Amino acid sequence: MSTVITNDRIPNNVHLADDKRLQRALEAWQPNYINWWKEMGPAGFQEDDVFLRTAISVDHEGWAHFDYVKMPDYRWGIFLADAVKDRTIGFGDNMGQPVWQEIPGEHRNALRRLVVTQADTEPASVEQQRLLGQTCPSVYDLRNLFQVNVEEGRHLWAMVYLLHSYFGRDGREEADALLERRSGDPDKPRILGAFNEPCTDWLSFFMFTFFTDRDGKYQLLALAESAFDPLSRTTRFMLTEEAHHMFVGETGVLRVVDRTSKLMAENKKDHPDDVRKLGLVDLPTIQKYLNLWYSLSLDLFGGEVSSNAASFFASGLKGRAKEASYEDHVALTATYAMDVVRDGKLVREDVPLRNAMNEVLRDEYVEDCQRGVDKWNRTIKEHGIDFELVLPHRRFHRHIGVFAGTHFDPKGNPLTKAEWDAQKDAWLPSEADKAYVKSLMTKPIYEPQKMANWISAPKQGIKGRPVDFEYVRHHV
Ligand code: BYC
Ligand code: FE
Ligand code: FE
DSSP, X not given: OOSBOOOSSSOBXXXXXXXXXXXXXXXXXXXXXXXXXXXXXXXXXXXXXXXXXXXXXXXXXXXXXXXXXXXXXXXXXXXXXXXXXXXXXXXXXXXXXXXXXXXXXXXHHHHHHHHHHHHHHHHHHHHHTTTGGGGOSOHHHHHHHHHXXXXXXXXXXXXXXXXXXXXXXXXXXXXXXXXXXXXXXXXXOOXXXXXXXXXXXXXXXXXXXXXXXXXHHHHHHHHHTOSBHHHHHHHHHHHHHHHHHHHHHHHHHHHHHHHHHHHHHHHTOOSHHHHHHTTXXXXXXXXXXXXXXXXXXXXXXXXXXXXXXXXXXXXXXXXXXXXXXXXXXXXXXXXXXXXXXXXXXXXXXXXXXXXXXXXXXXXXXXXXXXXXXXXXXXXXXXXXXXXXXXXXXXXXXXXXXXXXXXXXXXXXXXXXXXXXXXXXXXXXXXXXXXXXXHHTTSSOOOOTTOOOTTSOOOSSOSTTOOTTSOOXXXXX
16 A cells, blocks of 8 residues: 555555456546536536645645645545554454454445445535535635535545445445435435535534534544444545544634624624624524534434444444543443433433443534534633523434434423424524525625625635635636
């Protein structure tokens, strides 16, 4: 295996040219991918030169090379992190045995489901973000959007490589189907809930890249522990790209919060109506968008009690994030105490740890989210504004797992359906809130020196360039 990425029609570091059958199969899929990208990728910018990061090798120096490229010419390819010598399985029933370079027959179906589910989220997110360029707050943000989009496209390539290489005909059919499902289409939706939700304004985009891409981080960390070594290596490289997506979300929300708080302080206004008159997103509305995308993203971890999760763990297909940091890697005797709903009542139950692995991963995620929220709150405080953003309770607005079909307020108190219906517009963006947020974002800003009124400028530009650098050469 090599760290250098070739200049082949499909850039790769897996010696693709030595496997003609695989190369031909992927080269046959490639034009369908490009057609999908042109149809469902960023609308209206396919001819523009965009200052993008491209990998030329997977080592420290080479994976972040920056230059202008037209998006359809982006070097999508197959990049695996280096193999770890003598790697052994780190958890479950096969702990200590050598990792697999091929898939044991009995695990084939489960593993295919995991790979397809992971894969499906990548094009879904590109579809969700398709129209955002047309309302961008700045050229800097426009470029970040496109960077995220092309890398999600590459993540699809990463999974399609596994499907084509290790799953035979079934894998090829799944790879085709990935280009046929469409986010939000009732007849052929994407697999997981959050990836069918509209993401058509920039506040949603920043919340999505903060909360939903962060689910990606934790799922990829769990898959990086997999006994199936090619999956581990491909997800490890994906994680290096993922960091930027979460940076876009964290700093994006921070800049909105900063702008609002700053002008609230300068103008001595704190009523949301007055804040809106200044052309800003008021803090309670930011809280509602946070509530929405956080709860949708919590659902992505699956059920709290899951026999799927138990068998993924037992067989070594999917571990916990940073498995080595745990003490007990077999998890056969331990239990996990959690609140569940039984006959409409909240009760505490001890669940066998293996069945609680989705919840264990969700715990890590919640903690990571809180770190970002704390930073946003520090900014609000620095401006002397008395307001705090909070993560709602994990029972709030859930559609998957033990709380699906029940109703809770953001503090986690149970509600009747009638109480929920009466109050939900106070907790989640109402139609009026969405219309207001969109009204701030009707026109795109394509002049590099300008920034929309509702968001602060970033502290610095990309790769040492100034903030007002022409990151996208947009041809109107
Ligand atoms: N929506 O035992 P359960 C990313 C299904 S994000 C709809 O509770 P399990 C990215 C589930 O499939 C990371 N359905 O769950 C971010 C199962 O269906 P079947 C994506 C759902 O199996 C931003 C049933 O409910 N990667 O990369 O333990 C931009 C009961 O299942 C949902 C992965 O997810 C839902 N939210 O775990 C771009 C990793 N949740 O089998 C990219 C791969 C569950 O009964 N996937 N269901 O028909 C997995 O590890 C697991 O499939 C899940 C669910 C964690 C998703
Ligand atoms: Fe991704
Ligand atoms: Fe991502």
